[in-house]
Every structure is written in structure tokens, then in C-alpha cells.
Amino acid sequence: MPKCKYDWPEAGERHLIGTRIDRIDGPAKSSGQAKYTYDINRPGMLFGKIVACPYAHAKIKSIDTAEAEKLPGVKVHLVQNVGTEIQWAGDEVVYVAAPTEELASDAVAKVKVEYDVLPHLVHDEDLSKVGDRGKPAAEQKSGDTVAAFKDPDAVISEGFYGTPIVTHCCLEAHGQVTEWADAQNLKVWASTQNLSGLPGAIAEAIGVPATNIEIFTPYMGGGFGSKFGPDRWGIECSKFSKEVGKPIKMMLERDLELMMAGSRPSHYAKVRVAAKKDGTITAWESDSWSTGGPAGGGKPPIPYVFNIPNQVTRHTSVSTNTGPARAWRAPNHPQSAVLTMCALDDLAAKLNMDPIEFFHKNADLASERTEVYRQELRKAAELADWQKLWHPRGDKTPGHIKRGLGVSMHTWGGRGHNSNCNVTVNPDGSVEVALGSQDLGTGTRTIIALTAAETFGLPIEAITVKIGDSKYPASGASGGSTTVGGVSASTRRGTIDARDQLFAAVAPGLGAQPDQLEAVGGKIQVKGDSSKSLTWKQACAKLGVKPVQVTGKNPGLCELGSSGVGGVEIADVSIDTETGLVKINKMVCVQDCGLVLDLKTAESQCYGALIMGITYSLFEEKIMDATTGRMVNPNMEFYKLAGIGDIGELVVHMMTGPGYDERGVIGLGEPPVISPGAAISNAVANAIGVRIPTIPITPDKVLAALEKGGMA
Amino acid sequence: MSRKKDKPRKSAAEAFSRRDFLKGAGVAVSGGLMVGEQVAGATPPEGATQVLGPGAVPITLKINGRPHKLNVEPRVTLLDALRNHLDITGAKKVCDRAACGACTVTLNGNPVYACAVLAIEAQGKEIQTIESLTTGGKLHPVSAAFVEHDAQQCGFCTPGFVMAVKAFLDKNPNPTMQDIEKGLGGNLCRCGTYVGVRQAVLEAAKAMKGGKAHA
Numbered sequence: 001m002p003k004c005k006y007d008w009p010e011a012g013e014r015h016l017i018g019t020r021i022d023r024i025d026g027p028a029k030s031s032g033q034a035k036y037t038y039d040i041n042r043p044g045m046l047f048g049k050i051v052a053c054p055y056a057h058a059k060i061k062s063i064d065t066a067e068a069e070k071l072p073g074v075k076v077h078l079v080q081n082v083g084t085e086i087q088w089a090g091d092e093v094v095y096v097a098a099p100t101e102e103l104a105s106d107a108v109a110k111v112k113v114e115y116d117v118l119p120h121l122v123h124d125e126d127l128s129k130v131g132d133r134g135k136p137a138a139e140q141k142s143g144d145t146v147a148a149f150k151d152p153d154a155v156i157s158e159g160f161y162g163t164p165i166v167t168h169c170c171l172e173a174h175g176q177v178t179e180w181a182d183a184q185n186l187k188v189w190a191s192t193q194n195l196s197g198l199p200g201a202i203a204e205a206i207g208v209p210a211t212n213i214e215i216f217t218p219y220m221g222g223g224f225g226s227k228f229g230p231d232r233w234g235i236e237c238s239k240f241s242k243e244v245g246k247p248i249k250m251m252l253e254r255d256l257e258l259m260m261a262g263s264r265p266s267h268y269a270k271v272r273v274a275a276k277k278d279g280t281i282t283a284w285e286s287d288s289w290s291t292g293g294p295a296g297g298g299k300p301p302i303p304y305v306f307n308i309p310n311q312v313t314r315h316t317s318v319s320t321n322t323g324p325a326r327a328w329r330a331p332n333h334p335q336s337a338v339l340t341m342c343a344l345d346d347l348a349a350k351l352n353m354d355p356i357e358f359f360h361k362n363a364d365l366a367s368e369r370t371e372v373y374r375q376e377l378r379k380a381a382e383l384a385d386w387q388k389l390w391h392p393r394g395d396k397t398p399g400h401i402k403r404g405l406g407v408s409m410h411t412w413g414g415r416g417h418n419s420n421c422n423v424t425v426n427p428d429g430s431v432e433v434a435l436g437s438q439d440l441g442t443g444t445r446t447i448i449a450l451t452a453a454e455t456f457g458l459p460i461e462a463i464t465v466k467i468g469d470s471k472y473p474a475s476g477a478s479g480g481s482t483t484v485g486g487v488s489a490s491t492r493r494g495t496i497d498a499r500d501q502l503f504a505a506v507a508p509g510l511g512a513q514p515d516q517l518e519a520v521g522g523k524i525q526v527k528g529d530s531s532k533s534l535t536w537k538q539a540c541a542k543l544g545v546k547p548v549q550v551t552g553k554n555p556g557l558c559e560l561g562s563s564g565v566g567g568v569e570i571a572d573v574s575i576d577t578e579t580g581l582v583k584i585n586k587m588v589c590v591q592d593c594g595l596v597l598d599l600k601t602a603e604s605q606c607y608g609a610l611i612m613g614i615t616y617s618l619f620e621e622k623i624m625d626a627t628t629g630r631m632v633n634p635n636m637e638f639y640k641l642a643g644i645g646d647i648g649e650l651v652v653h654m655m656t657g658p659g660y661d662e663r664g665v666i667g668l669g670e671p672p673v674i675s676p677g678a679a680i681s682n683a684v685a686n687a688i689g690v691r692i693p694t695i696p697i698t699p700d701k702v703l704a705a706l707e708k709g710g711m712a
Numbered sequence: 713m714s715r716k717k718d719k720p721r722k723s724a725a726e727a728f729s730r731r732d733f734l735k736g737a738g739v740a741v742s743g744g745l746m747v748g749e750q751v752a753g754a755t756p757p758e759g760a761t762q763v764l765g766p767g768a769v770p771i772t773l774k775i776n777g778r779p780h781k782l783n784v785e786p787r788v789t790l791l792d793a794l795r796n797h798l799d800i801t802g803a804k805k806v807c808d809r810a811a812c813g814a815c816t817v818t819l820n821g822n823p824v825y826a827c828a829v830l831a832i833e834a835q836g837k838e839i840q841t842i843e844s845l846t847t848g849g850k851l852h853p854v855s856a857a858f859v860e861h862d863a864q865q866c867g868f869c870t871p872g873f874v875m876a877v878k879a880f881l882d883k884n885p886n887p888t889m890q891d892i893e894k895g896l897g898g899n900l901c902r903c904g905t906y907v908g909v910r911q912a913v914l915e916a917a918k919a920m921k922g923g924k925a926h927a
Binding site: 022023025026027029030031032033034035036038039041047100101102169170171172173219220221222224251253254440441442443600601603604607608609610611612615635636637641642643644645647650 | 785787788792795796799801802803804805806807808809811812814841842843845846851852854855856858859860862863864865866867868869870871874892893894896897898899900901902903904905906907908909910
């Protein structure tokens with residue numbers, strides 16, 4: 001019996017929770033029927049394209065659109081005016097729209113913009129070269145680092161570590177289709193992570209009330225943190241559409257998508273870290289810096305995971321002309337894992353300690369999750385065959401292929417966001433849950449259906465889920481691993497209330513009190529007496545003509561979720577010392593996230609995170625040219641994503657059962673993507689005996705490091 | 713990256729490496745006008761070259777067994793013709809330069825990047841898109857295997873991937889994992905669904921034509 005009326009069912013009473021459920025929109029996606037924003041074609045629609053600034057830093061001197069406007073059907077819309085200072089290459093100056101994409105491209109070529117080019121900075125790896133673009137923040141300290149580093153028993157490791165800017169590279173580019181139903185009412189099909197928030201974010205700028213704006217996001221092709229706001233293109237295309245009296249579709253082209261629609265900030269640090277000879281970590285000192293574009297880059301949460309007793313951190317924010325920062329799956333955490341876990345791995349090597357043993361020993365510095373980490377470290381080591389395969393730094397076996405293992409740990413919050421839903425149970429037995437959320441591919445639709453089906457004792461196919469329309473009850477933005485906790489909790493509360501109303505309607509007929517009934521196996525029955533039962537359809541017919549309609553909310557009564565997870569990942573790699581190529585043999589992910597609702601989509605999040613992690617560890621970098629200030633790889637042949645042959649064997653283990661399930665639902669999107677960078681870097685160091693200071697670990701860096709003195 | 717390695721090819725994996733895709737696409741584009749002119753207009757006198765465009769020309773595309781007549785400029789890609797002119801949107805536009813595979817369709821059974829084929833040169837060929845795979849509401853075995861093995865997250869790469877897998881299995885009914893990793897290196901996914909895709913391909917191989925999969 002649950003302690004609180006909305007609680008999740010106890011382990012023995014779940015029929016769907018924790019099992020492997022196919023995503024309910026899988027057939028629509030794999031058959032090509034799912035319509036994304038990019039696929040929307042409206043009658044009379046124009047295609048919008050962008051005239052972008054080619055310079056990293058410049059002032060607009062003049063704009064001439066006359067030639068473009070002579071093209072048949074071409075319209076133009078000024079986005080930035082003469083005199084505006086542009087801060088990154090790719091920033092938008094003029095929008096054009098035309099009846100065909102080809103004509104819109106011609107129009108872009110005919111717009112003439114003159115600029116006064118200004119000095120730019122697009123690199124920040126070497127802090128000594130950023131001049132006055134660096135803004136140091138106040139030093140933060142706790143404990144006594146001076147004494148701790150001077151301790152004669154201290155073993156000290158020093159190093160430089162870092163990660164460059166990477167981009168989101170969502171396969172569905174940013175953009176939208178805007179259409180005015182009349183002078184006061186706007187419809188927008190938007191590829192967004194924040195459906196319910198968009199009307200309010202657009203309303204003031206375009207001068208109509210938020211209630212007159214309806215956003216549609218039935219499907220969206222990836223966001224990863226880069227699609228929360230309407231963006232300038234959302235607002236300006238709304239205006240542009242109104243000006244021309246036609247719908248406009250404007251999706252960013254791939255080069256602009258990579259140049260300006262999202263940078264994950266760089267993070268670099270010089271780190272000193274100390275431990276006693278027995279391996280107890282005692283002190284941390286770091287000088288870090290980062291950039292996320294013109295606004296600079298914030299301080300990363302370092303030292304990460306381990307709350308080292310004596311620590312001093314200094315951070316410098318560097319302003320660059322590299323395009324604006326956006327949240328990137330687990331903001332600042334993957335970088336912090338690299339800065340911390342690589343430094344600690346180097347310290348373990350100096351102590352001649354096995355890093356798993358070293359992390360075990362220091363796990364009590366990992367706050368309230370010490371025991372979770374210890375369990376996860378043991379499980380991950382077992383799955384990676386660590387005992388057998390790990391060796392001290394430098395693979396001493398003959399030959400040019402060197403193999404190594406590395407480990408990293410991470411943490412994330414993941415508490416459910418605010419969410420509202422409408423639950424309807426109809427007299428014909430049909431059930432609908434509607435809420436203003438969006439499915440980024442994480443399985444949000446499926447989780448909502450699963451939660452409702454669990455409460456009603458129905459198969460998942462019996463539930464109709466409606467999301468992707470801002471007219472449904474507001475639900476939070478999908479970011480920070482907050483969606484699953486939010487939508488499952490609002491749905492659970494709404495469906496429990498709806499079920500109780502149904503119980504009240506059928507109880508007299510069953511000769512029982514409502515609280516003596518249960519909904520299981522497609523029936524409403526008296527608990528413990530299946531002879532007194534009605535089928536779901538029979539029960540709903542007792543409602544007469546009036547459906548049950550209930551609003552579910554999160555937060556609300558009873559704790560259905562919580563916050564805070566651990567996670568351990570191990571990488572097993574082989575490096576060809578002749579070519580410098582790193583090959584992933586195997587990655588192990590051991591992850592907790594409280595109560596797992598759908599094990600299949602939960603594991604998919606982890607597999608996907610490992611692959612995204614392999615990609616940013618080995619391939620991804622927004623490469624900027626110092627002279628022109630432009631990105632040199634704004635395309636998918638040189639901004640590389642891992643392919644199906646690049647990932648090795650992936651092993652995912654979800655921590656579930658007693659000790660985990662009681663924590664309720666916690667988000668999972670971010671945590672497993674945090675550790676791959678550090679785990680892979682540590683594995684490479686273990687293999688070749690020398691640290692590659694920055695990811696991505698590309699062949700040129702491996703060869704350069706080996707030349708300087710790898711032990712391999 | 714393993715897909716860039718130039719290894720001796722094995723018979724089962726002969727179908728389409730990323731490299732072949734790119735090579736094929738290049739050849740196809742450079743030959744585009746010639747093919748287009750043959751189909752679009754009267755046969756030119758021997759030795760003469762008929763120039764099409766730059767204005768729109770009438771063409772006929774045979775898509776999923778049905779002829780579609782449309783007017784497009786010769787520079788319009790097959791992908792834009794499908795999506796913008798015919799509202800057939802299963803093939804997705806992502807890189808628009810033959811790098812990612814999201815727009816994969818088949819021409820006479822061979823997989824191509826629709827962004828790197830001109831619409832005029834696709835005339836006279838059997839164009840098959842993802843829309844053709846579901847018949848009477850029943851999923852194709854490849855699509856069904858993608859669902860079963862959760863080989864999709866956001867789903868934007870999925871239609872292209874499914875078409876590439878289908879074409880791959882049509883020519884490689886008994887693929888090994890090595891064949892799969894080589895033969896499907898031309899389709900990229902950002903969410904990271906390759907683990908599911910690998911399993912889905914093995915599963916679909918079993919379901920199609922009684923093929924037997926090797927683990």
C-alpha cells in the first residue's frame with residue numbers, strides 16, 4: 001500500500017514501469033510519416049534565407065537590397081541596421097524570402113552589405129594571447145591549500161587540460177514556419193525544446209498577446225540545449241511573415257547552423273592537485289578560463305564530484321568572436337569532468353595507484369552519493385573486465401597497437417520541472433492525456449502513455465498522448481533532464497484522480513467502497529476478489545454521457561521524484577602509435593536515475609550519450625581560423641560526427657531496485673554524456689603513457705605527444 | 713575514424729561505403745545535364761549539346777511507382793524536388809552536400825543521397841522513398857526492426873537510415889557486424905542510435921527473404 005495516494009506502485013505491483021517498452025512514436029518516425037517543422041509546407045509559403053555577416057567583428061556600413069528586390073517575388077527584411085557592431089561571423093543582417101529556395105539563394109547573393117572590419121579574437125586556448133579580452137573573477141578558496149601543498153607527505157601532480165568549443169549540430173536545423181491566420185493571430189511550427197514558453201517569449205516583440213500565438217512542435221529533430229528561445233529568426237520571421245502576408249519557412253542552412261546556432265563553451269585549466277602517499281586527496285588549485293563567445297565563459301564547477309577539503313580556484317572569462325554560447329547537454333559538466341578527472345587520474349598515476357581504487361578511497365568526498373559511487377565503480381569495473389585488462393601507465397606489450405583503460409565519474413540534478421496535464425477518460429473507454437510538452441527523441445510521449453497505462457491498468461496502446469501544441473496545459477522546457485520527472489508526475493497525479501472518479505462512479509454497482517477497488521489487467525475490480533469486476537469499457541460506460549476530466553500538476557502532493565544522480569563510465573581504447581588513431585574497443589556506462597520508467601528508452605539515452613561522448617572526445621571541434629575569424633569546418637564532412645563503425649562495443653547498466661527506486665523519477669538525458677571525455681582521455685594516457693592535454697584526441701595530437709616522450 | 717580506413721573490400725560489403733557514396737554522387741552530378749537532356753527534350757543533333765535552363769523545365773519523376781509531372785530549374789536537386797515541389801518529406805535535408813545520408817532514397821534500387829542528385833537526372837529511373845515502405849499500415853521489416861530495437865531517438869536521421877539499410881540488405885542479405893559497420897558508414901546520427909541500428913539490421917536481415925544473420 002503506498003504511503004501517499006499518488007506514490008508510484010511498489011515493485012511487485014508494477015505492470016509496465018521498469019520494463020522495456022517500445023517508443024510509441026517509433027512507427028511514425030521509422031516509416032517517414034512523422035512531420036517535423038522542416039517538413040511543413042503551407043499554401044503560398046515563401047522560403048526564407050539569411051544574408052549573414054562574413055566577418056567575425058565588424059560594423060555595418062551600408063545595406064543595399066535593391067538588386068535582390070528586383071527578382072520576381074523576392075521580399076527582404078532588415079534584421080540589423082547600419083551602424084550595428086557584429087560580434088561573430090554568420091550573424092544575420094538581412095532576411096530574404098522567395099517563392100522557391102533557388103530564388104531565395106539568388107536573392108541572398110544580390111544583397112550588398114558593406115562593413116568596417118574590426119579586430120577579432122577567435123582563439124582562447126593560450127590565455128597569454130587573449131589580451132584585454134580576459135576578465136578575471138575573484139579567487140575562491142576554502143581550507144588551507146598552502147599548508148596542504150607544503151605537507152612533506154604530499155604527492156603533487158600538475159597539468160594542463162582542456163576542451164575546445166563544440167557545436168550542437170542538431171540534424172534538424174534551427175528554424176520555424178510562421179503563418180498569420182489573421183492580423184492578430186500567429187501560428188508557428190517551431191523546432192523547439194520549449195513549446196509552452198515560446199508564445200510568451202515572442203508576444204511582446206511582435207506586438208500581440210501571447211494567447212494569440214499558437215506553437216506546434218509535433219516532432220523535433222534534436223536540440224541538446226540549443227533550442228530554448230524563439231531566437232532572432234523566430235521573432236523577425238514572425239514580423240516578416242506579417243509584412244509580406246504569407247507564411248515563411250526559414251530553417252538555418254548547415255553552415256550557419258554550425259557557425260552561430262550554438263557553441264558549447266571551451267574550458268581550459270592549469271591544475272595542481274595533491275594527495276597523501278596513501279592516496280587521500282588533500283588539495284586542489286586551479287587557474288581556469290573559458291569562452292562561450294562575446295559574453296565570455298563562466299567558471300566551471302571544479303573540482304568536480306570530489307569536494308576536496310583544501311581548494312583555491314581562479315577563473316578568467318574570455319570574450320571571443322566565435323558565436324554565442326548555448327546550453328549543451330549537461331552544461332559545463334563534460335568540461336569539468338575533463339579538467340578534474342584527468343588531473344586526478346594523473347595524480348593516481350603518480351601515486352602508482354589504480355584509479356578505480358583511488359576513486360573508491362576518496363568516494364567519501366563525493367557528498368551524499370558516496371555509497372552510490374562505490375557500487376557503481378564496482379559494477380563498472382566488473383563490466384569492463386578492469387581487473388584483468390588494466391595496467392599501470394604505458395602498455396608495455398610489443399607492437400604498435402597500445403591498449404588502455406580509463407575511468408571517470410559524474411553527477412547531475414534532474415528534478416522534474418513544472419508540468420500540467422489534462423486527463424480525459426471517456427464513456428467509451430478511450431483515454432487521453434494532453435500536455436504542452438515536446439519529445440526531443442528522449443521518449444517523452446512514451447513515458448506519459450506508460451504512466452497513464454500503469455495507473456489505469458491498461459495496455460500502453462489504450463492511451464492517446466497529445467503533445468506538441470502550446471494550447472495544451474503548460475509544461476516546462478525540456479532541458480537539464482527535467483522533463484521525465486515533470487511529465488510523469490503530472491500524469492501520475494492526474495490519472496490517479498481520474499481513476500478515483502471512475503472508482504466512485506462504479507463502486508455502488510460492484511457493491512464496494514471506492515477505496516476497495518483497483519484497476520488492473522484492463523479491469524476495475526474489488527481488491528482481492530476478481531469475481532466482482534467490470535472490464536474497463538464496462539466501467540467507463542457507467543460514466544453515462546459525462547467524461548472524467550482532470551488536471552494533473554507537478555509539483556503537487558506526494559514526492560514522485562527527486563534530484564541528484566551519480567554515474568561511472570569506463571573507456572577501453574586502442575591506439576595505433578604509427579597513425580595516431582584512437583579506436584574505441586568498449587565503453588561501459590553505469591548509471592542511476594532513481595525509478596526507471598521505461599528501461600528501453602532509458603538505456604537508449606545512455607547508449608546515445610556514450611556515442612555523443614565518443615564523438616566530442618575524438619572528433620568534434622569548432623575550428624576557427626585566426627586570420628579570417630571564420631569557422632573553417634561549418635559542414636558535416638569536416639565537423640565530424642562518429643559513424644556506426646566508430647563506436648566499439650557499448651555496455652549500459654542501469655542501477656535499479658532497492659536503494660534506487662525509492663528516490664522516485666530523476667532525469668537521465670544529461671548525466672551519461674558527461675564522463676566520456678575524461679574516461680577516454682584517461683584510457684589514452686593509460687595506453688601510451690602520456691597525457692594528451694585537450695580533447696578531441698585527434699591523431700596529430702597523439703603523434704605529437706608520442707614524439708615528446710610517450711612511454712609506449 | 714574507421715569509416716575512412718581503406719581496407720580491402722569483402723564481397724558481402726561491396727554495396728556502398730561512404731567513399732563510394734561520395735564518388736557516385738560526384739559522377740552523377742557531373743553527368744547530370746546529359747542525362748537530363750535526353751529525357752527532358754528531343755534528341756539533339758549528333759555532336760550538339762542542348763542546354764537546359766536556367767529557367768524551369770518540365771520533367772517527370774517516377775516516385776514509388778507513380779509518375780509525377782513538375783516544372784523545376786535544372787539546378788534543383790532531387791531532394792528539393794521531393795520536399796519543396798511534391799511535399800514528399802520523408803527524406804530529410806540536413807547537410808545538403810552528401811555527407812550525412814539523411815536524404816537517402818533509392819534510384820533503381822541503389823541508395824543515393826538525394827541532395828547530390830539533380831531532379832532532371834533522376835528521370836526515367838525508379839525513385840523509391842521511405843514513404844513507399846509502409847503498405848496498408850504495415851511497417852516494412854526494416855522499419856519494424858528500428859522500432860523493436862529503439863534504433864531512433866529524435867528520428868531525423870531515421871528515414872534515410874531505414875532506406876540505406878533496406879538497400880544494403882537487398883544486396884547483402886546475410887551481413888556480418890563488420891559488413892554493417894562498413895556498409896552503413898554513410899549515414900550519421902546525432903542522438904547516437906547506432907547500437908540499436910546494428911541490432912535492427914541483424915533482425916531485419918532475418919525477417920527479410922529468410923536471410924540468416926551472423927552475430
